[in-house]
Amino acid sequence: MSEHPVTLVVNNRRYDLEVGGRPGDLQPTHTLSYTLRETLGLTGTKIGCDKGECGACTVLLEGEPVLSCLILTVECHGKKITTIEGLEDPQTGKLDPIQQSFIDSGAFQCGFCTPGMIMSVKALFAGNPSPTGQEIREALSGHYCRCMSHYHVLEAVAGSVPKAGGTDE
Amino acid sequence: MNKENRFIGKKVPRKDAADLVRGKAQFIDDLKIPGMLHAKILRSPHAHARIKKIDTTRAKELPGVEAVLTYEDTPVWRAGLPSHIGVLSNTVRYVGDAAALVAAVSDVVAREALELIEVEYEILPAVYDVLEALEEDAPQLYEQFPGNRFPLACPWMGPESLQGIFMGDVAKGFAESDIIAEGSCSYENLPNPLPLEPPGVIACWEGPEDLTVWASAQSPYFLKITLHYAMGRINVRSIASHCGGSFGTKVLLWQLAFYAAALAQATRQPVKMYYTKTEHFAAYTLRLGSRFRGKVGIKKDGRVMAVEGDWLINTGYCSDAAQGMVAVGCGELQLMVRCLNWEIKPQLVCTNRNASKMVRGYGGQELEAAFIPVLNMALEKGNIDPLDFFRENFVKPGDGYYWRDGNWWVSRGIDYGKAMDRGAEVFGWKEKWKGWLRPTAVDGSLRIGVGIGVHGNADVGEDVSEAYVRLEPDSTVVIHSCLSEHGTGQRSSLCKMVAEVLKLPIERISVAPPDSLVNPYEFGPVGSRGTYAIGSAVIRAAEDARRRLLERSATVLNVSADDLDTEDGMIFIKGKGGGKSGKKIRWKDGLGFDRTCLGHGYFEPDFSISNFLMVFVEVGVDTKTGKIDLRRVVAATDVGKIIDSQSLKNQLHGCLGSAGLDSAIFEESVFDPKLGRFLNPNMLDYKWRTFMELPQFDTVILETPMDTHSFQSVGVGEIVNAPTPPAVLMAVSNAIGVRLADYPLTPDKILRALGKA
Numbered sequence: 001m002s003e004h005p006v007t008l009v010v011n012n013r014r015y016d017l018e019v020g021g022r023p024g025d026l027q028p029t030h031t032l033s034y035t036l037r038e039t040l041g042l043t044g045t046k047i048g049c050d051k052g053e054c055g056a057c058t059v060l061l062e063g064e065p066v067l068s069c070l071i072l073t074v075e076c077h078g079k080k081i082t083t084i085e086g087l088e089d090p091q092t093g094k095l096d097p098i099q100q101s102f103i104d105s106g107a108f109q110c111g112f113c114t115p116g117m118i119m120s121v122k123a124l125f126a127g128n129p130s131p132t133g134q135e136i137r138e139a140l141s142g143h144y145c146r147c148m149s150h151y152h153v154l155e156a157v158a159g160s161v162p163k164a165g166g167t168d169e
Numbered sequence: 170m171n172k173e174n175r176f177i178g179k180k181v182p183r184k185d186a187a188d189l190v191r192g193k194a195q196f197i198d199d200l201k202i203p204g205m206l207h208a209k210i211l212r213s214p215h216a217h218a219r220i221k222k223i224d225t226t227r228a229k230e231l232p233g234v235e236a237v238l239t240y241e242d243t244p245v246w247r248a249g250l251p252s253h254i255g256v257l258s259n260t261v262r263y264v265g266d267a268a269a270l271v272a273a274v275s276d277v278v279a280r281e282a283l284e285l286i287e288v289e290y291e292i293l294p295a296v297y298d299v300l301e302a303l304e305e306d307a308p309q310l311y312e313q314f315p316g317n318r319f320p321l322a323c324p325w326m327g328p329e330s331l332q333g334i335f336m337g338d339v340a341k342g343f344a345e346s347d348i349i350a351e352g353s354c355s356y357e358n359l360p361n362p363l364p365l366e367p368p369g370v371i372a373c374w375e376g377p378e379d380l381t382v383w384a385s386a387q388s389p390y391f392l393k394i395t396l397h398y399a400m401g402r403i404n405v406r407s408i409a410s411h412c413g414g415s416f417g418t419k420v421l422l423w424q425l426a427f428y429a430a431a432l433a434q435a436t437r438q439p440v441k442m443y444y445t446k447t448e449h450f451a452a453y454t455l456r457l458g459s460r461f462r463g464k465v466g467i468k469k470d471g472r473v474m475a476v477e478g479d480w481l482i483n484t485g486y487c488s489d490a491a492q493g494m495v496a497v498g499c500g501e502l503q504l505m506v507r508c509l510n511w512e513i514k515p516q517l518v519c520t521n522r523n524a525s526k527m528v529r530g531y532g533g534q535e536l537e538a539a540f541i542p543v544l545n546m547a548l549e550k551g552n553i554d555p556l557d558f559f560r561e562n563f564v565k566p567g568d569g570y571y572w573r574d575g576n577w578w579v580s581r582g583i584d585y586g587k588a589m590d591r592g593a594e595v596f597g598w599k600e601k602w603k604g605w606l607r608p609t610a611v612d613g614s615l616r617i618g619v620g621i622g623v624h625g626n627a628d629v630g631e632d633v634s635e636a637y638v639r640l641e642p643d644s645t646v647v648i649h650s651c652l653s654e655h656g657t658g659q660r661s662s663l664c665k666m667v668a669e670v671l672k673l674p675i676e677r678i679s680v681a682p683p684d685s686l687v688n689p690y691e692f693g694p695v696g697s698r699g700t701y702a703i704g705s706a707v708i709r710a711a712e713d714a715r716r717r718l719l720e721r722s723a724t725v726l727n728v729s730a731d732d733l734d735t736e737d738g739m740i741f742i743k744g745k746g747g748g749k750s751g752k753k754i755r756w757k758d759g760l761g762f763d764r765t766c767l768g769h770g771y772f773e774p775d776f777s778i779s780n781f782l783m784v785f786v787e788v789g790v791d792t793k794t795g796k797i798d799l800r801r802v803v804a805a806t807d808v809g810k811i812i813d814s815q816s817l818k819n820q821l822h823g824c825l826g827s828a829g830l831d832s833a834i835f836e837e838s839v840f841d842p843k844l845g846r847f848l849n850p851n852m853l854d855y856k857w858r859t860f861m862e863l864p865q866f867d868t869v870i871l872e873t874p875m876d877t878h879s880f881q882s883v884g885v886g887e888i889v890n891a892p893t894p895p896a897v898l899m900a901v902s903n904a905i906g907v908r909l910a911d912y913p914l915t916p917d918k919i920l921r922a923l924g925k926a
Binding site: 029037042043044045046047048049050051053054056083084085087088095099100102103104105106108109110111112113114115118136137138140141142143144145146147148149150151152153154 | 182183185186187189190191192193194195196198199277362363364365366367411412413414415416445446654655656657658815816818819820822823824825826827851852853857859860861863866
């Protein structure tokens with residue numbers, strides 16, 4: 001072990017990463033999105049712009065939605081991270097209701113923005129189980145989708161609201 | 170096929186749906202080839218310059234750098250239309266043009282190496298404006314294209330490809346006109362289609378003349394063909410990853426493939442070329458710049474007597490498809506405007522900026538965005554309702570037009586009047602249209618206006634498709650079509666079609682990976698051709714496979730194949746005495762457990778059917794701030810038969826993305842002619858529509874059977890953007906009572922038009 005190992009808990013699995021300059025080591029310049037994709041092989045987190053402008057790389061850090069391209073991995077030491085791969089039931093493979101609702105509503109075209117959007121919705125529901133339409137749109141407002149699947153995404157999110165009854169507008 | 174369908178038109182999840190929502194779909198950046206190196210490009214800071222000296226010594230010495238290439242040591246491959254672009258050149262022609270290539274063990278090392286390359290440039294005069302580029306003493310981009318003019322021929326569309334619209338007698342037409350309008354309009358804000366995923370190619374040489382490429386390709390087989398011809402007739406295997414949005418821009422990936430393949434050849438390792446977002450913005454694909462200047466003559470009743478004008482097209486520093494876009498644009502204008510007398514003269518011009526290439530809307534959007542405002546002046550003079558005008562003038566069965574191949578085609582499509590009427594009804598056009606330059610309503614500083622646009626193309630049957638359908642003895646089916654998934658859900662729609670033909674649960678049907686090694690020729694999903702052209706090839710392959718299956722089973726059952734049918738993987742005798750209750754055998758019993766059965770299907774080009782879309786828009790303009798609020802959109806179409814409702818609606822909603830409607834409101838690549846470069850190549854300064862600003866969006870989809878294939882359907886993906894920019898211009902002009910023809914209508918332009926700035 002190096003002197004300053006970085007420990008991440010990603011999708012309930014613990015990773016101890018060595019900081020150093022050898023291939024495979026965690027370097028201080030590595031962003032969380034880089035580490036997730038290139039070191040841990042969790043390529044479900046997509047990188048659209050790598051500059052915090054498109055929302056594609058959204059993951060949950062301690063339950064909060066963050067842009068993983070703007071966070072250094074070394075900053076995440078000891079933190080819990082959830083990526084798109086962590087949403088389904090690890091035993092049964094059953095999808096999260098949000099994932100299922102995206103399928104039912106056909107809420108994607110090319111699908112490159114889909115994982116990031118689903119993570120933002122997951123975070124929204126965790127803090128607010130019956131969001132209004134306005135709150136849903138705000139939660140998604142940082143996500144770029146050039147195919148324009150927005151209308152079906154809104155339908156999917158409305159269809160997976162954990163506690164119905166939130167007032168729309 | 171009139172009886173009830175099991176899958177066509179029914180809600181069935183896309184085959185790749187679970188992969189997409191679980192993050193399992195493999196996009197190009199998710200692929201790792203053992204030994205793969207990473208490529209980076211040193212890009213020119215000058216708009217036009219000659220490389221006097223380039224020193225790569227220090228870059229080559231950096232640990233982890235495996236190759237640094239300049240124009241002196243890159244292979245002689247050439248692309249462009251006509252062929253004019255190599256891998257690298259000693260002349261750079263726009264800010265961002267490639268000067269050197271690096272391959273290294275990581276992205277970071279490759280980037281570092283770029284900083285160690287020293288280039289001495291001799292700066293040359295540059296030209297950006299299309300008219301200035303045509304002046305006699307203008308800087309010249311290419312010796313072989315004097316006057317900065319590209320020839321208009323597009324050989325792959327045929328020896329007589331369309332190079333303008335010339336027919337009848339325009340002088341006579343104008344003489345017979347009651348109203349003549351003359352003017353000009355530019356659609357030159359160069360919106361960027363900007364799919365979320367940047368373009369990427371991984372290249373790997375399997376032998377001196379055998380190249381494999383993995384690409385974020387919209388048309389993997391077409392990429393194979395392009396590279397084969399551009400790289401000296403080598404053998405290319407082209408494999409598509411999931412494509413993270415394309416909108417036409419990832420059809421022609423030859424340039425990335427050149428870079429990756431040159432570096433892969435030099436290093437003898439696989440090399441990945443994946444653009445950053447900045448490169449995607451500033452060194453990839455823009456829309457064409459389009460300027461129309463001309464006149465239109467009409468009768469009082471809206472009949473068009475003559476159209477005449479110059480169409481100036483600015484394609485930036487190179488062309489690889491612009492000639493095709495000119496041809497298709499000229500065809501599409503004829504579909505929209507019935508007229509016997511035409512003289513539309515295009516000129517295709519190169520300038521010192523990043524290139525305009527293939528984009529959804531493909532020429533028609535660019536021509537119509539510049540032409541319609543001039544046409545509108547005539548309609549305004551004649552006080553003609555644009556709905557009535559388009560209803561009368563959009564191509565009808567029996568009408569003729571010159572299409573991209575230069576041939577005269579007679580429409581055997583349907584009358585789209587019904588879809589227009591239904592769209593107008595849903596939108597409330599009659600109530601909202603108050604006349605030209607009149608707002609629908611005024612509420613304090615808010616003024617509301619409406620506009621419409623229409624578009625169609627006869628490319629739904631363009632180009633060649635081939636497909637195999639393979640029946641397995643266990644009653645499963647593999648479709649071999651070299652079709653990548655770029656967002657339309659077409660791979661899944663093909664499964665629906667085959668499931669219907671073979672009467673088999675859709676779960677038993679899959680599509681082979683989009684790999685040119687295992688699939689026959691496929692031009693790709695462009696021009697809305699997926700449903701008709703690709704669909705026809707696949708349906709025919711399924712029918713052929715079915716026929717072979719029944720023929721083989723007939724010998725087993727000792728009956729005629731004509732008496733047999735198959736459903737749910739069982740084969741049985743049709744009708745009385747047989748039927749589902751009679752004797753049945755499994756596919757395995759008919760084929761043999763160790764046999765498969767292959768059907769082959771073709772599609773040959775057919776330009777006699779067009780698709781159609783009419784878009785109605787309502788805007789609110791705040792006359793205090795100049796801000797435009799898009800309030801409502803109604804998209805009306807007739808697709809013959811809906812294959813998949815969700816995918817279809819997704820396509821129609823697409824008019825708000827991919828350099829479509831918002832190119833009339835806020836999307837633009839802001840070019841500074843003093844600096845010779847774009848000022849906003851990032852996703853903060855380049856504006857895009859968010860979830861917070863979605864208009865009410867309604868779709869009207871009619872199903873009038875078309876004479877295409879067994880499911881009587883056509884696609885619409887290509888055409889959703891094109892009607893929208895002029896529709897917005899019309900709506901805003903009506904809202905504020907001032908005729909506008911300046912894309913995009915940013916608040917400063919609105920305030921200026923109102924005399925407030």
